[in-house]
Amino acid sequence: MSVLSVGHLTMKFGGLVAVNDFNLELEKGEIVGLIGPNGAGKTTVFNMIAGYYVPTEGSILFQGRPIQGRKANQITKAGIARTFQNIRLFSELSVIENVMIGFHCRIRSTFLGATLKLPLYRREEKRMAEGAMKLLEEVDLTDVAHEKATSLPYGKQRRLEIARALATGPALLLLDEPAAGMNPSETQDLLQLILRIRKDYELTVFLIEHDMKFVMEICERLKVLDYGTTIAEGPPHEIQNNPRVIEAYLGEVQRAQG
Amino acid sequence: MDPNANRNALLSVLGTMLVLAMVHLAGSHGTEYQIRILNNIAIFIILAVSYNLINGVTGQFSLAPNAFVALGAYTSSLLTLTPAEKEISFIIEPCIWPLSVITTPFIVSLVAAGLVSALLAFAMGFPVFRTRGDYLAIVTLGFGEVVRVIANNTQSITNGPLGLKGIAEHTTLWWSWGFAIVTIFLVARLIRSSYGMAMKAIKYDEAAAEAVGINTYWHKMLAFTTSGFFQGIGGGLLAHLITTISPTLFTFFLTFNLLIIIVMGGLGSTTGAVLGAFLFTWGGEWLRFVDEPMDLGFTEIPGIPGMRMVIFSCILIFIMIFARHGIMRTREFSWNWLCGKLGIGGRLR
Ligand SMILES: Nc1ncnc2c1ncn2[C@@H]1O[C@H](COP(=O)(O)OP(=O)(O)OP(=O)(O)O)[C@@H](O)[C@H]1O
Ligand SMILES: [Mg+2]
Numbered sequence: 001m002s003v004l005s006v007g008h009l010t011m012k013f014g015g016l017v018a019v020n021d022f023n024l025e026l027e028k029g030e031i032v033g034l035i036g037p038n039g040a041g042k043t044t045v046f047n048m049i050a051g052y053y054v055p056t057e058g059s060i061l062f063q064g065r066p067i068q069g070r071k072a073n074q075i076t077k078a079g080i081a082r083t084f085q086n087i088r089l090f091s092e093l094s095v096i097e098n099v100m101i102g103f104h105c106r107i108r109s110t111f112l113g114a115t116l117k118l119p120l121y122r123r124e125e126k127r128m129a130e131g132a133m134k135l136l137e138e139v140d141l142t143d144v145a146h147e148k149a150t151s152l153p154y155g156k157q158r159r160l161e162i163a164r165a166l167a168t169g170p171a172l173l174l175l176d177e178p179a180a181g182m183n184p185s186e187t188q189d190l191l192q193l194i195l196r197i198r199k200d201y202e203l204t205v206f207l208i209e210h211d212m213k214f215v216m217e218i219c220e221r222l223k224v225l226d227y228g229t230t231i232a233e234g235p236p237h238e239i240q241n242n243p244r245v246i247e248a249y250l251g252e253v254q255r256a257q258g
Numbered sequence: 259m260d261p262n263a264n265r266n267a268l269l270s271v272l273g274t275m276l277v278l279a280m281v282h283l284a285g286s287h288g289t290e291y292q293i294r295i296l297n298n299i300a301i302f303i304i305l306a307v308s309y310n311l312i313n314g315v316t317g318q319f320s321l322a323p324n325a326f327v328a329l330g331a332y333t334s335s336l337l338t339l340t341p342a343e344k345e346i347s348f349i350i351e352p353c354i355w356p357l358s359v360i361t362t363p364f365i366v367s368l369v370a371a372g373l374v375s376a377l378l379a380f381a382m383g384f385p386v387f388r389t390r391g392d393y394l395a396i397v398t399l400g401f402g403e404v405v406r407v408i409a410n411n412t413q414s415i416t417n418g419p420l421g422l423k424g425i426a427e428h429t430t431l432w433w434s435w436g437f438a439i440v441t442i443f444l445v446a447r448l449i450r451s452s453y454g455m456a457m458k459a460i461k462y463d464e465a466a467a468e469a470v471g472i473n474t475y476w477h478k479m480l481a482f483t484t485s486g487f488f489q490g491i492g493g494g495l496l497a498h499l500i501t502t503i504s505p506t507l508f509t510f511f512l513t514f515n516l517l518i519i520i521v522m523g524g525l526g527s528t529t530g531a532v533l534g535a536f537l538f539t540w541g542g543e544w545l546r547f548v549d550e551p552m553d554l555g556f557t558e559i560p561g562i563p564g565m566r567m568v569i570f571s572c573i574l575i576f577i578m579i580f581a582r583h584g585i586m587r588t589r590e591f592s593w594n595w596l597c598g599k600l601g602i603g604g605r606l607r
Binding site: 051072124 | 444448451453455456458462463465466467470472474480
């Protein structure tokens with residue numbers, strides 16, 4: 001059974017068809033990339049899978065169960081975690097608190113139990129703090145654990161967002177441009193990080209990225225979107241030489257130039 | 259986690275005992291006027307700390323606290339008034355059964371006030387949290403007004419515009435400060451728990467909060483209902499302090515005062531809400547002189563009733579422009595901080 005199975009997904013905003021008839025099967029443990037020029041509809045695909053937009057048409061099956069139309073928090077609880085293209089951390093909270101919050105959706109303590117600090121909550125709180133620290137180790141942020149999240153440089157904020165997503169206990173991780181704003185060495189570290197967490201947490205990864213070197217290196221399979229339509233899919237080396245893909249990207253360059 | 263946890267717990271107990279000792283001293287030696295102000299401060303602490311939970315911590319700009327305070331005040335008063343007293347008060351229409359025959363002890367009436375107000379908050383939450391931001395403010399403003407209008411018009415329950423008179427003066431310093439301490443303690447604990455963290459997450463970024471699996475709708479409901487609970491209790495204490503209540507007491511004006519308090523203290527900070535309640539109540543008393551005629555030597559200014567509120571409004575405007583984060587920002591008082599300031603050792607993390 002595939003982890004994620006998306007069929008005929010379409011998203012219309014008024015007259016604009018942002019995504020048209022998008023199909024996708026993700027097998028367990030895969031790292032699949034979604035690429036395409038700016039405005040192609042990549043983030044929109046993520047937003048539909050993660051429950052932020054209700055698709056105009058189509059179906060989304062996660063581990064065999066339909067999830068389209070469910071709320072974003074329910075989808076996270078079902079096991080799909082995401083990061084955002086424009087980093088969205090809880091600005092005034094500390095780095096470790098940002099990660100601890102990720103565990104909250106899985107605690108068993110009730111509201112009253114937590115307020116009264118009953119034994120169950122004490123245990124869970126301890127586990128949350130320890131779990132958060134372990135994840136910070138994973139993304140190499142232990143030294144800044146008590147700093148304000150937004151005081152971190154860009155690259156570290158991106159890693160923190162990944163740690164926060166991992167805290168929710170996902171089976172599928174959606175990364176929206178995780179390497180954006182990173183320098184080449186940070187990008188290399190990120191690559192290693194993604195490979196490591198995939199192994200350690202038995203993840204399936206679906207990612208959007210503009211850094212082609214990164215995408216070609218890490219993804220086993222790619223899907224290419226242009227104006228909402230899938231124009232190509234396959235292993236990276238095939239995509240690299242696909243004339244339609246080159247044209248789509250060249251078109252973008254030409255549009256940009258004149 | 260905190261290596262100073264034991265010391266801090268001890269300091270908290272000692273601090274609480276100190277407050278209670280001062281309450282005792284004030285109760286036995288203070289003038290009636292001083293006792294009254296101290297009662298007011300405690301009640302405003304309860305109202306402000308719980309209001310801050312929804313507005314400051316969860317970031318949902320509710321303008322309905324007057325509704326919960328009103329409901330709490332009426333609920334508890336109707337429960338402590340004796341059937342005979344109710345029969346005398348309700349001259350236009352008799353009080354409906356079973357309210358007409360029930361009398362409960364003060365503490366029961368307070369808990370009931372809290373529960374009924376919490377229930378109202380819970381029910382109100384369903385439509386309210388379908389909206390956000392400015393719309394939420396307007397919807398809650400509307401609800402606050404609706405409750406007041408209902409109080410004005412349900413003659414057989416609230417005695418309408420005449421209000422309730424002769425409510426027993428049960429609210430002593432022990433009651434008011436006792437509940438203030440309990441409120442601060444519980445709300446502060448809630449905020450520090452992961453539920454509180456989730457509420458803060460909603461304030462900072464609702465979309466991201468959803469992404470980490472927080473049911474934002476439900477957590478807003480929890481904050482709103484909890485806030486309503488304590489506001490109901492505050493209303494009950496208020497009613498048994500001033501002994502006469504009527505719908506005019508619970509206009510938007512009350513909400514506005516609470517808003518000044520929590521903004522002045524720093525939205526999101528419980529410590530700030532407590533400080534704000536102090537400053538507002540104390541300052542309000544101190545500023546009484548501006549309502550009275552003033553003799554400047556060469557000329558006499560006639561007293562302008564309500565001048566105090568003009569000054570308070572100016573202060574609010576001033577805060578919003580120049581010090582939007584209030585006294586505390588979102589920081590909280592902590593023993594670690596105090597001991598650090600005083601240079602008393604203690605292990606750091
Ligand atoms: N909520 C919305 N309402 C209206 N239009 C939208 C909305 N969200 C996205 N769009 C439009 O849908 C199209 C696809 O946007 P999307 O953000 O998915 O692109 P993208 O491929 O992620 O681009 P980029 O690489 O710049 O991030 C764009 O034309 C965008 O303006
Ligand atoms: Mg995008």
